[in-house]
Amino acid sequence: MVNEYQSGMNQLIKNNLLGIKELTLEEINLIFQTADNFKDVINRPIKRVPSLRDVTIANIFFENSTRTKLSFELAEKRLSADVINFSSSSSSVKKGETLIDTVNNILSMKVDMIVIRHSSSGAPHFLAKHIDSKIVNAGDGTHEHPTQALLDAYSIRERLGSIEGKKVVIVGDILHSRVALSNIFALQKLGAEVMVCGPATLIPKYISTLGVKVELDIKKALNWCDAANILRIQLERQKMPYFPSLREYILYYGVNEEIVKALDKEIIILHPGPINRGIEITSSVADADNALILDQVENGVAIRMAILYLLASKLE
Amino acid sequence: MQKRLLLDSQLLQITIQRLCQHLIENHNDFSSTVILGLQPRGVFLANRIQKVIQELEGCHVDIGYLDTTFHRDDFRRRVVPKKASETRVPFLIEDKAVILVDDVLFTGRSVRAAMDAMISFGRPTKVELLVLIDRLYTRQLPIEANYVGKHVNTLASQYVEVGLKEQSGDDSIWLMNIKVE
Known part of the structure; x- marks a missing residue:
């Protein structure tokens, strides 16, 4: 009934979600507990909470995706975040812009968090080293999802x-x-x-x-x-x-x-x-x-809401 | 560390009885009234109130639990984030009177968040607020309680520590000069 006093942490240790390899068991359990609450939210008549109303999230997809992109976008909207979408097929990437330049351009429009999918393994890890933003890996090459x-x-x-x-x-x-x-x-x-x-x-x-x-x-x-x-x-x-x-x-x-x-x-x-x-x-x-x-598919939205919520709580 | 006892076990029991009598006066048989306890401690109070009213009146009282974590206005402004608890409202509150129940009324921000969370479950005809302890002159929003267990004059730096037997094994409510983490 009351689970505020459950043992365990309140906050993720990591600032990004790059892969499962870097997560601890406690962090995974925290994500699951938070997802339990969001699963409840998305089954209500009004499926939206205002937590991320002052947060802007960019979904940057350098590789095709329907389900993952929709799921992230829905999760972001259910949290009341502002969302922008980017796909490489219709962008300056085709004109030769580098990954860091593309992302820095997006970030200078005051974007707080990045959800990225890339066909090269390690692209989100590379970005995390070079830019100061919260990054969620939505699939990198044949590495992690x-x-x-x-x-x-x-x-x-x-x-x-x-x-x-x-x-x-x-x-x-x-x-x-x-x-x-x-x-x-x-x-x-x-x-x-x-x-x-x-x-x-x-x-x-x-x-x-x-x-x-x-x-x-x-x-x-x-x-x-x-x-x-x-x-x-x-x-x-x-x-x-x-x-x-x-x-x-x-x-x-x-x-x-x-x-x-x-x-x-x-x-x-x-x-x-x-x-x-x-x-x-x-x-x-x-x-x-x-x-x-x-x-x-249903749980995907709840899990993504939990991850975005937990990472957003670490924004300055 | 200085502290003052506000309510002990016996006084708490009497206070709850009095609040229940007051609720029954205004809501009769609770056929179109529901109680929502705010997580975490408002839930225990709501449970006790439900039990007392059902014993006194022999009627059924609908009760739900509301967690306000995702609706708070201090998300990202707290040093340690709050962890969400369960929200369980197994009925629609459309066209019902809602009584929100919480332990302490301080700045009024939790109650604002609760009203925000509550409207996800319908449009109530009326919303009332019941609190055990009302800290006077500390409000940051224009929110007042309809039913109050005890009014207390406090400084903003002080802290009301609520111990309930469901949680700590003992009913006692203290006013502390410093918050103990």
């Missing part, structure tokens, strides 16, 4: 009660996936056991040094886990073929009703979207009751 990992973990926690001791398998293109790496860090910090599963060509050679299990057989992987996070096959990131054909991938790694029904237990299914229906996951699995895909 911290808000996605937090909302995935939050959705698992919501459905299973806790994450500690749970077994989670991440299926698909681990090599090119920033979602996979952030998920591994987040789940391990929260005390889960993590396994990755996919074609050997799409599993990074040294992934086991992170302390994750590797399994090439999808049936064994699903039988082991409590929750399966099925990743999208990112055809746009594959400059060379990593598997002989899409048909073969579907045959060996596609998650279908038959496989799920044959398991000894019920598992929950996550997917960061957008779904390639009939490729990595069939419609019957994606639309089943144990699939959290739409919960993930």
